[in-house]
Amino acid sequence: MLGVQSASGRVRGSSERQAAGSPITRAGGRRRAVAPVAPPGAAPSPLRRVSSLPGPNVPIDTTAGGGSAAVAAAPAPPPKAVAEAYKGQRAVVVGAGPAGSTAAMFLARRGFEVDVYERRPEPSQDAVDTGRAYIIVLIPRGQRALSELGVPLPTDGHSVSQGSVRHSRTGKVSVSREAGNVTFSRAGLAQFLIDEARARYPDRIRFHFGAPCLGVDLEGREASFGVEGADGESNGAAPAVSARYDLLIGADGTQSAVRAAMAAADPAFSVEIADSGREYVTYRGLRGAIEPPEFAAGGGATLHLWASDDAWTSFTAHSDPDGAYSGTLSLKTGGFECLKTPADYEALLRAKFVGIPEDWIAPIAAQAATQRPSPAGKRTKCSRLDAPSTILIGDAAHSVTPVFGQGANSALESCLVMDGVLDAAAGDAAAVPAAFTAARLEDAHALQEVDRLAYSFFRRRGIFDTDFLALLAHVLLGTVLSKIVPFLYGAKPALLQLGAGLPYSKILKAVRRDAAAAAVGLAALGVWLGTRLAARLAGAA
Known part of the structure; x- marks a missing residue:
């Protein structure tokens, strides 16, 4: 469970001030007690698409340099007309990442007045964020939420994979x-x-950057935020502004302030956080002819994955819009401690990987040696996703490691689930939180379990690892059955449909079912072979 502490901190570079008409009052006078919480800080969720069961050397994190740029977009269907059942009600969203902005659009579409608070500067103004920007591949699971909103996805050659x-x-x-x-x-x-939200709902969505969440009064439905002063500092000594709400959305990452407030208010609420066991450093801006003939003509983004002689060590490179390549070097947690100089990194790159361009080695090593390694994601499991007038989405609710590329895609899917709950609640904001947990928790927990099972590939215990055997049995048996009886089993194993939108709970049930069937089959085979062997021995006697 997360610790709870007072929040204070330095906030720089806010690109947007408090909007006129937002539901904020200056702190002062008598106030309700507000549970102090740790400042939010979203952990990265680097992603990749999985088209088959990953081997143990699959790299799980990639980064790209640069901020956002204007991109061509395909025409999207207009957003569906929906009843504005929540008109006149206010929603506060904590976190302006992909989940927060998408949730804000769904809320505004239903009639809410929405204020989005983000502790960091706007991404386009954030030198740290743009310098360590993680690759996200939106697959159909995540794309459906944006399609529902009528948001067109880019179609330019730098965006399409x-x-x-x-x-x-x-x-x-x-x-x-x-x-x-x-x-x-x-x-x-x-x-x-963020740009889409502003353009589509200019009168209903307001963004506030450089505004960390300082506390949440769940009973009083009021959240407090720090704001930038003239010197670029936020005043952490006391809440600077407060925002009242009818519905609060915690979309503030793995170190969620909203989730911490829920934990402080209710001892029955529990959170389990597991580390991926991997760390990484990044590099940027390298050029070279590394594309195979199939991709040499260009026409889309590419991701290169280098395997090593151990499961934890990997190297990646992906193409950037300017034609350069950026990527990561990943090691088991603690593995960077013995790498002190560029020469140390050069030696490791040459020893572990085959085919990295020779003229890349020195600049990668020089960049890596100046960095502090970052953790490659966490797995967050909550006992529920709601509190009074409050829900958690995205990494705050169900962060996963990047091994299956589901972090951002599952977050956007949660926004779509939230919209379905809003529709069913028909204007009753108080009914939304519990209904959201009922609609999403099983799938969120199933995603956590599938992600946990995947780490058997890194442990490399083979047949002595029951998690590995479960996944192997599912893929092998499922592949056979999908060929023999596709009308009964389906076109492919469920695990290979992570990108297609099959509910995570159904995927986990299929993995467990096939693992159990394989175990029964092997046991029956063992009994049959034992019986035959006993009969032979008896005959020989």
């Missing part, structure tokens, strides 16, 4: 083509959705 290239330890190169996926830097996607 061509596919991935795998570089083995023997130097073999294999190509996997993709269709329909759209690639963003994390900062680029966040800014894209």
